Amino acid sequence: MLKEKTKIFKALSDPNRLRIIKMLQTKKLCVCEITEVLQLATSTVSKHLSILRDNGFIVEEKDGKWINYYINPTPFDERVSSILGSLDFWISDDSVTNKDKTSLINIDRKIICCK
């Protein structure tokens, strides 16, 4: 159906989801680390991640008590592959995404997440 084809564009239609994808370009991240950078509620971030996952942009794996999210290395949808393969073309770096990436350097999962 045609509505199905709009889904990957919808997934890319939210600034916070673009920030998440760009962050995951750097390294694998758990929900609470992303929450810390975006300054959103955990439930909101979780929802964003599920949308990105459902559209094949990211995948998850367990890591102790955390769940690591990372860029899908083998997307089913070739349009997703194409975007992820040239991510800086589709979502160019800017002050926000750059700041996000530097924020990540100073974040220690073990300190941040235990609140």
Added chain:
Amino acid sequence: MLKEKTKIFKALSDPNRLRIIKMLQTKKLCVCEITEVLQLATSTVSKHLSILRDNGFIVEEKDGKWINYYINPTPFDERVSSILGSLDFWISDDSVTNKDKTSLINIDRKIICCK
């Protein structure tokens, strides 16, 4: 701003706008011809066209008492160029878009638009 980068994805997030783009792949069309195929209100189609135009996907030119819309041959945003240059990759043909295109063959602007 990052929100700006989401705009072209938002523009592609509506099934009717995808149908319009695919129709314009065939030939230049006026508002009422598109209205006839999509079976939507004229005002609705006009709004969709303005969104596609504002994001550089299509351009317009006068043709008598009509306004012809067509695929932008020289988009400013290189992401738009990339999508329009491989349109069948990003929006593959299906039963709906194929039917739309055949519908267009039998539509005579001079008959349809004068109601």
Added chain:
DNA sequence: TTATCATTTCGTTATATGGCGAAACATAAT
């Protein structure tokens, strides 16, 4: 100039989306 007609804009309505906190889940640590 006046009438006609394609198109756009405006106001309204229904649905979709993104945000939150609380509660439910799932699993690791004690």
Added chain:
DNA sequence: ATTATGTTTCGCCATATAACGAAATGATAA
């Protein structure tokens, strides 16, 4: 087993979006 903790789900609210018809606009035809 029980507690603690990371994550998800649920219910709610505010805003965004897409739809319509009516009115406004603008340009062509009479």
